[in-house]
Amino acid sequence: xxxxxxxxxxxxxxxxxxxxxxxxxxxxxxxxxxxxxxxxxxxxxxxxxxxxxxxxxxxxxxxxxxxxxxxxxxxxxxxxxxxxxxxxxxxxxxxxxxxxxxxxxxxxxxxxxxxxxxxxxxxxxxxxxxxxxxxxxxxxxxxxxxxxxxxxxxxxxxxxxxxxxxxxxxxxxxxxxxxxxxxxxxxxxxxxxxxxxxxxxxxxxxxxxxxxxxxxxxxxxxxxxxxxxxxxxxxxxxxxxxxxxxxxxxxxxxxxxxxxxxxxxxxxxxxxxxxxxxxxxxxxxxxxxxxxxxxxxxxxxxxxxxxxxxxxxxxx
Amino acid sequence: xxxxxxxxxxxxxxxxxxxxxxxxxxxxxxxxxxxxxxxxxxxxxxxxxxxxxxxxxxxxxxxxxxxxxxxxxxxxxxxxxxxxxxxxxxxxxxxxxxxxxxxxxxxxxxxxxxxxxxxxxxxxxxxxxxxxxxxxxxxxxxxxxxxxxxxxxxxxxxxxxxxxxxxxxxxxxxxxxxxxxxxxxxxxxxxxxxxxxxxxxxxxxxxxxxxxxxxxxxxxxxxxxxxxxxxxxxxxxxxxxxxxxxxxxxxxxxxxxxxxxxxxxxxxxxxxxxxxxxxxxxxxxxxxxxxxxxxxx
Amino acid sequence: xxxxxxxxxxxxxxxxxxxxxxxxxxxxxxxxxxxxxxxxxxxxxxxxxxxxxxxxxxxxxxxxxxxxxxxxxxxxxxxxxxxxxxxxxxxxxxxxxxxxxxxxxxxxxxxxxxxxxxxxxxxxxxxxxxxxxxxxxxxxxxxxxxxxxxxxxxxxxxxxxxxxxxxxxxxxxxxxxxxxxxxxxxxxxxxxxxxxxxxxxxxxxxxxxxxxxxxxxxxxxxxxxxxxxxxxxxxxxxxxxxxxxxxxxxxx
Ligand SMILES: Nc1ncnc2c1ncn2[C@@H]1O[C@H](COP(=O)(O)OP(=O)(O)OP(=O)(O)O)[C@@H](O)[C@H]1O
Ligand SMILES: [Mg+2]
Numbered sequence: 001x002x003x004x005x006x007x008x009x010x011x012x013x014x015x016x017x018x019x020x021x022x023x024x025x026x027x028x029x030x031x032x033x034x035x036x037x038x039x040x041x042x043x044x045x046x047x048x049x050x051x052x053x054x055x056x057x058x059x060x061x062x063x064x065x066x067x068x069x070x071x072x073x074x075x076x077x078x079x080x081x082x083x084x085x086x087x088x089x090x091x092x093x094x095x096x097x098x099x100x101x102x103x104x105x106x107x108x109x110x111x112x113x114x115x116x117x118x119x120x121x122x123x124x125x126x127x128x129x130x131x132x133x134x135x136x137x138x139x140x141x142x143x144x145x146x147x148x149x150x151x152x153x154x155x156x157x158x159x160x161x162x163x164x165x166x167x168x169x170x171x172x173x174x175x176x177x178x179x180x181x182x183x184x185x186x187x188x189x190x191x192x193x194x195x196x197x198x199x200x201x202x203x204x205x206x207x208x209x210x211x212x213x214x215x216x217x218x219x220x221x222x223x224x225x226x227x228x229x230x231x232x233x234x235x236x237x238x239x240x241x242x243x244x245x246x247x248x249x250x251x252x253x254x255x256x257x258x259x260x261x262x263x264x265x266x267x268x269x270x271x272x273x274x275x276x277x278x279x280x281x282x283x284x285x286x287x288x289x290x291x292x293x294x295x296x297x298x299x300x301x302x303x304x305x306x307x308x309x310x311x312x313x314x315x316x
Numbered sequence: 317x318x319x320x321x322x323x324x325x326x327x328x329x330x331x332x333x334x335x336x337x338x339x340x341x342x343x344x345x346x347x348x349x350x351x352x353x354x355x356x357x358x359x360x361x362x363x364x365x366x367x368x369x370x371x372x373x374x375x376x377x378x379x380x381x382x383x384x385x386x387x388x389x390x391x392x393x394x395x396x397x398x399x400x401x402x403x404x405x406x407x408x409x410x411x412x413x414x415x416x417x418x419x420x421x422x423x424x425x426x427x428x429x430x431x432x433x434x435x436x437x438x439x440x441x442x443x444x445x446x447x448x449x450x451x452x453x454x455x456x457x458x459x460x461x462x463x464x465x466x467x468x469x470x471x472x473x474x475x476x477x478x479x480x481x482x483x484x485x486x487x488x489x490x491x492x493x494x495x496x497x498x499x500x501x502x503x504x505x506x507x508x509x510x511x512x513x514x515x516x517x518x519x520x521x522x523x524x525x526x527x528x529x530x531x532x533x534x535x536x537x538x539x540x541x542x543x544x545x546x547x548x549x550x551x552x553x554x555x556x557x558x559x560x561x562x563x564x565x566x567x568x569x570x571x572x573x574x575x576x577x578x579x580x581x582x583x584x585x586x587x588x589x590x591x592x593x594x595x596x597x598x599x600x601x602x603x604x605x606x607x608x609x610x611x612x613x
Numbered sequence: 614x615x616x617x618x619x620x621x622x623x624x625x626x627x628x629x630x631x632x633x634x635x636x637x638x639x640x641x642x643x644x645x646x647x648x649x650x651x652x653x654x655x656x657x658x659x660x661x662x663x664x665x666x667x668x669x670x671x672x673x674x675x676x677x678x679x680x681x682x683x684x685x686x687x688x689x690x691x692x693x694x695x696x697x698x699x700x701x702x703x704x705x706x707x708x709x710x711x712x713x714x715x716x717x718x719x720x721x722x723x724x725x726x727x728x729x730x731x732x733x734x735x736x737x738x739x740x741x742x743x744x745x746x747x748x749x750x751x752x753x754x755x756x757x758x759x760x761x762x763x764x765x766x767x768x769x770x771x772x773x774x775x776x777x778x779x780x781x782x783x784x785x786x787x788x789x790x791x792x793x794x795x796x797x798x799x800x801x802x803x804x805x806x807x808x809x810x811x812x813x814x815x816x817x818x819x820x821x822x823x824x825x826x827x828x829x830x831x832x833x834x835x836x837x838x839x840x841x842x843x844x845x846x847x848x849x850x851x852x853x854x855x856x857x858x859x860x861x862x863x864x865x
Contacts, residue, residue, distance in 0.1 A: 038401065089588060098347050101404055102533065103587060105349065109530055110580040116573035224526075225412070231405055266420050273413030280406050281394040468722020468739055475704040475715045482702035485664060486716040487690030487782065488723060496725050600762045601707050 005139045010257050016146040017215075018253040019153035022246045023208035024230040025237070026160060027201040029245035032234060034177045034197040037100055041082050042205060042230070043108035046223035047115050049075035049206040050213045053126045054119070067126060071206040071213075079202035082107060083195050108224060115220035123217035130215060149211045156207055157246065160200070164242075169196055177240070229272055235279040321447045325515055327555045328450035329508045332457045334535040334547035336504035341533075342542040342597075343465045344497035345477040350391065350407035351505055352528035353414050354384040356521075358506025359513040360424055363433040366514065368423075373436040377510035384506020385499045392498045396491055403498075411526070418521045429520035436514040446515055453511065457504050462544045464500065466604045473497060474601040527576050534579040538586050540593030549594055554579070617642050617786050617817035618694075623662055623672035625841075632658035633669065634841035640786055640817040645808060647832035647849055648821045651862050655841040656821040657699055660788045664696050665689045677785060691718060693785035697775040697792060699821075705764030709755060709774055712763045713746035714739070716781035746781065753777045754803050769796040776804060786817045793824045805831055825853055837861075 024046075031039040052074030057067035086107070090100055132143040164170040176183040176193045184190060212218070212226070230245075233252055237244030256271055263271070337351045362380030365371040371379065395406035419427040436446065464470055476483045476490055484490050513519055535554050540546025557578065566574065586593060618640040625633040632655040640646055648656050661667040663674050665686040674681045676692050684692075704712050721727060721738035728735055750756045753773050758766060763774055776792055792804055808831060812818050822828050828835060828849050835849035837858050844861075845852055852858055 038405070093591075095591075096345075097401070098341070098345065099587060099591070101347050101401075102537070102583065105404075106530065106533075106580045106583050106587075109526060109576065110584065113573045113576035113580060117570065117577065121569060121573075224408075228409060228412070235402075235405070270413065270416050270420070273409045273416065276405065276409035276413075280402050280409075284397075284402060464725070464728070467728065468720070468735055469725065469728055471707065471711050472715050472720065472723060474706055475712075478704040478706055479702050481666065481686075482698065482704070483715070484686040485666075485690055485696060486778070487687050487718050488715065488720060489687045493723065500725055599706060601711060603711075 006261075009140050010260075011254065012140050012142065012146070014250070014254040014257040016143075016150055017257065018250040019149040020208040020212045020226075021229060021233070021249040021253050022153055023156060023204045023211075024226055025233040025245040025249035026157070026242060027204040027208070028227065028230040029234045029237065029239075029242045030160075030204075031197055031201045033240045033242060034173050035087070035194045036177075036180075037087065038104065038231075039082075039198075039201070040101070040104035040227065041078075041086075041107040042201065043223035043227045044082070044111035045075045045078045045202055045205045046209045046226060047108070047111050047220060048078045049209040050126075050218050050223070051115055051119055051124075053210055053213055054124050054218075057126050058124065058128065064127070068206075068210050071210045072203065075202040075206035075209070076199065078111070079198040079205075080195075083198040087194065087198075088191070108227075112220040112223070119220070121219060123219050125217055126210070126213040130217070132215075145215050149215070152207060152211065156204060160204070160242075163200070169193070173197060225269070225272060228276055232272070232275040232279045236275075236283045238285065318443060321443050323555075323559065324447045325450045325511075327552055328447070328454040329512055330532070330535065330551040330555050331454040331548050332508040333505055333532050334539065334551040335454075335458050335461045336501040336508075337532050338536045338541065338543075338547040339461045339464065339504075340498055340501035341536060343461075343470060343473050343477075344494060344501070345473075346392075346396075346494055346498055347401075347404040348391075348407035348498070349404065349526065349529040349533070350411040351502070351532050352524040353411040354388055354502040354505040355509035355512070355528070356414070356418070356519075356524035357384045357387050358509030359519050360418065360430065360509075361506070362510035363430055363513040363519060364423070366434045367430075367432060373434060373514050377436075377507065377514065380510035380513075381503050381507035384509070385503040388499045388502030389495055392495045393491075396494050396498075411524075411529070415521045415524060424521075425519070427521060429518055431518050433513050433517040433519070435517060450511055450515075453507070457508075458544065458548060460504075463604065464497075465542075465544075466602065469493075469497075471601060471603065527572060527579070530576060530579040530583065534583050536593075537583050538593055540595035540597060542597040543593070543595045546593050546595040546597075554582075615642050616640070617677060618663065618819075619675040619678075620659075620663065621673050621675075623659070623674065624670045625658065625662055625667060626670060631655075631841045633662060633672070636672070636841070636843055638836065638843060640819055642785075642815045642817050643812050644833045645812050645818040645820060645831055647828035647835040648819055648838060649823075649825070649828060649835060649849075649852065649862070650838035651864065654838040656838055657790055658841075659838070660696055660790055660819075660821070663788065664694060690782060693718070693782065694788075695779045695782035695784035695786070696788035697779050697790055699790040699794070701771050701775055703763040703771055703774055703778070705762065707763060708760050709763050709766070710743070710746055710750065710759040712774055713749060713778050713781050714742050716778045717742045717745070718782045718784075742781070749777050749780050753780075753807060754799065769798075769800055772796045773800055773803065776807065780807070780811070784816060786819070787811060789818065789820045789822075791821055791823065793822055793827050801827070825849075829853065 024042075028039065028042055031037055031042070049071035052070040053067040056062045056070040057064055082104075086103055087100070090103060132145040134141045134143045136142075164174055172183070172188045172193050173196065175186070175188060176190055180190060229252065230249065233249035234245045237246070237248035252275055256268070259268065259271055333351065333355060340346050340348060340351070358380040361383040362376040365376040365379055366373050391406055391410050392403065395402040418424045424430055465473070472483075472488055472493060476488070476493055480490050531554065535550030536547050538554065539548065539550025616639045620636055620638040623633045623636040636659060648659070650656055658667065662669050665681065665684055676689070676694060679692065681689050681692070704715070707715070719738070721735045747756070747759065750759050753776065755770065755773055755777060758770060763771065766774065772792060772795060776789065779787060779789070789808070793801065796804070805827075808818055808820070820828065820832065832849050835847065835852045836843055837845040837852050839861050845855065845858060
């Protein structure tokens, strides 16, 4: 039963569905890395961007590119609100970590309830139909959704990579995430960097949610589950390691898709929680790959007897 | 009259839930949202033991609470070993995952719910008896949490919250203490669940969803974290408020979200405008003898 | 004279920084050892390695002959290891007295089961620990502030509370990390007396301090650390007099 065709099909489907999963994971991992916040409010950004697109395209009958813009605008608006009114205030008050957790989680729930009141609890879509024409490519069914989705994902990932590597703001982000206090010394405005990370995360979320919403039905509570998948990927990928999170999201997608062969379909959803538990129990610090010498490690010469240590003579 | 008893029982159960959650999130400083799922474990455990295995209700209730204790240790040990942050994530996964299981297996009644749960007492027993029992249990829970929080254990919990490293260096086992207080809080929630099951005699998985988590969290945050009476005030107030909405005869599809909006909105408002809650906690820990004035300042 | 703590071949590096480079050191019962060295020499790191805050890359630590390797901090403390912190680490939401009362080596109130089933035992242990805490506060001149929140004291007083808290353990070995930094006046004599009494009762003490006069007055012996290595061991006066060490210390 496990023919090469089936395996190829599973791999392809996994790659296609990973398009949004990778972006969700990147968005979550980025904010965790730079802002050092488990941003559970990402689910709120996801919910808002989906319903913004849904309202624009499905309800108002406007063209899909306007729907995409609406998703972007919705996600950005929420991200800015959360950062400017929420995180900033909490940082200023030096609020306990617990309050930040509660805040992000409560925002997601609040938005879900608002969505339920406005749009109802039943599943909704962006386009009236979720059906995409399928072509057979060498025995593999490729839908018209797959290629643009994967292409968009790859573009977004490349843009993020380029941004972090070459743009000044991106380099600042990496610097702040490595050492917030040191970054401050060099005059990097942390507040702006935090804001920017939220903005990028919002853009990634909007794109990913638009992709998801054109392929599957969404309910107000869907986002939280999608986010848990991103969290599992982030933890297993190693906290602070963006690309690890992205690759893990892809691999978890393969496992989930392959599980169709072994697990009854009503238990498919349960797999997510298994991932989450395995991540926490077995890979709390991520999967350790053999240490490569990291580019950013500061090289400090081993002190020798001739070195001149600085000291404060007053103390003696 | 019947309706009044029902309200008293519900308020009493929420007092147990909120006080025990205050122990977890307030005094022990452990962030978990899975409190309703331990309520569910107590409820389902007790109901199934009584219904399918013929256990007498009081024994089944105790077993339900112990089941919740066992489950909470299973959840807390692996996640707390790493860091407190992971408990929250694990708790979200645990809550949604366990509800997914309850919905998908047949012996819990599935998504349709568990019916025909044996009542705790013979039908001839007057209804106020159960209300009195619940109120007594609620009072005992509040006192138990207070005793723990203001005794030797509470002093240690307070120190642990302040500085885990220094705490460990004094020979205190931080992980054991966190797991212990988590288990106690969750066990109380489990017992409340068992009390619920044998009174209302019907359980459905949606009763234990994240809406419940926000409700309980709201009671504690709005009432006053780390105070004896804060969660009690919160539970009474927030149990009465949704009842008022119930009277407006809204369709259930609106009622749930509206309650959720109310709970989450209140948490946000309090978090930013009055973070200390209605009853502010004292800044400095006080032992049992001085505990009577805690929270009244 | 018996060895209380034996350190053999201890190594630790953080990235490129070597904080312990094959340290061998013995702390002896009844003796006070002074640990001196410039900033960043690895003195605090050595304490962290002994007490289990940081895991070594190699080497071993024994307490009364028992290997501590792999043990958690609280397990080491329960075997009689006690320390203070360079940066205080008091519990600000507890009173001074309560800061001490969480610190006895055995804490009866730590177990919920014992609280539920043997409340009498806990009550008795609490009374005992209270008596002892008050006695220590008396000895360290903190009796007046016993009921004040620890966070509200002056820096010098907080430093003393840190030392007083470490005394609750009845430790076999006490590690003091810069007990005098920021302390002045009366406290100087108090700490000297307390540490001397402790050593006289057979405790092995190790003191890190930049205040050389304090070290010279107090310690039976001194050790000079630099870049994670023990460079010299001997009488404190001799160490201070050695021009090579002075040069390393000041980095001239
Ligand atoms: N956890 C850590 N991670 C990385 N580097 C560390 C860590 N702990 C200590 N170091 C580094 O090791 C070196 C030695 O530090 P240590 O605190 O042991 O010095 P010290 O001798 O106590 O100095 P001081 O007199 O200033 O207290 C320092 O350069 C410090 O930055
Ligand atoms: Mg030091």
